[in-house]
Amino acid sequence: MIHSTCWAHILHLTAEELRMGMPEADRFISSMKAALTKAPARRNLLLQTLNENDRAAVLPPVPVLTRWTTWVAAADYYWNNFDAVSKFIAISASDSAAMARLKQMLDSHEMVQQLERLSKVYQGLNSSITYLQNDNVPASSVWLNIKACEELLKCCGIQSTKLEFYFYEKHPAVQFWNDVQFLDPRKAGESSQTSLPDALANFSEDQIPLEEIVKYKLLASASVFATDPFQFWSNYKFELPTLSALALTALTVPASSASVERSFSQLKRLLTSARTSFTNENLETHLKILYNRNSPKESDDSDADG
Secondary structure, eight states: OOOOOOHHHHHHHHHHHHHHHOHHHHHHHHHHHHHHTTOHHHHHHHHHHHHHTTOOOOOOOOOBTTBHHHHHHHHHHHHHTHHHHHHHHHHOOOOOHHHHHHHHHTTOHHHHHHHHHHHHHHHHHHHHHHHHTOTTOOGGGHHHHHHHHHHHHHHTTOOOHHHHHIIIIIOTTHHHHHHGGGGOGGGGGGOOOOSOOHHHHHHOSSOOOHHHHHHHHHHHHHOTTTTOHHHHHHHTTTTSHHHHHHHHHHTTOOSOSHHHHHHHHHHHHHSOGGGTTOOHHHHHHHHHHHHHHSOTTTSOTTGGGO
8 A cells, every 4th residue: 555645735735835925916816805705896896897808707716715726716817807907996986995905006016926927827737636636547647747737836936845845755655656657658668667666566466577567568669559558458458467457556546535525525515404314324325326426527626625
């Protein structure tokens, strides 16, 4: 067994770190949230201003502090609609404390720069979290996905100490996530290595014959199934019995605990105060029906942030 910290949660921690490191943007986003909450007249004015400036008349995402990427999503919204939002702030006749703060912040170049930098990393960060929460992600794609996030942050001039700490020091299974790429036939030709990487050798219950490894490298370079690692190993499970058993196990190691936490959320929705007489058997049956009826898109994919 291996102990693998949820990668989606680690990326949510990175989003939290972004918020703490950009106080001017945080102050602007918090003030906008305060200005629009329980203020239908201001919300209508914002929608009208957006429409007049040829922007989609959509209200900004509401940042939830326990789901850190929602805050980065709000920053992305305000940067992409900054001209219209600025006009909304300028023409508002409200004398609330939140609107007063917003009018003062419009001249802050640092705040604008922070919103721009956050917007540049939002799509990559959010898509990575969404990808890692998927139940069908090959383990061989996880390490490269996290590495791409790190490079994206660096290119935007942002250093995430939390992501680097987990990626290079704290994460107990980081070597496994690196070595498991060896079992992806799409990458088999990138390396001349003919021995099983250490993390996979420790993961395997059986000794992998050298001839299976050599044969795997040859088959992968010529296989029509090399675009899908699961299909590849299913098709060659008789020719490479020991190695395919290891591959099909290692490649299905989940990168996040999203599916487990999602089932907890489904259980909470199902077991309400009006259903306290459910037996364990009935509860289990209803939970299976509810969980399997919903597609991943219909489920609450935000539960992985802890």
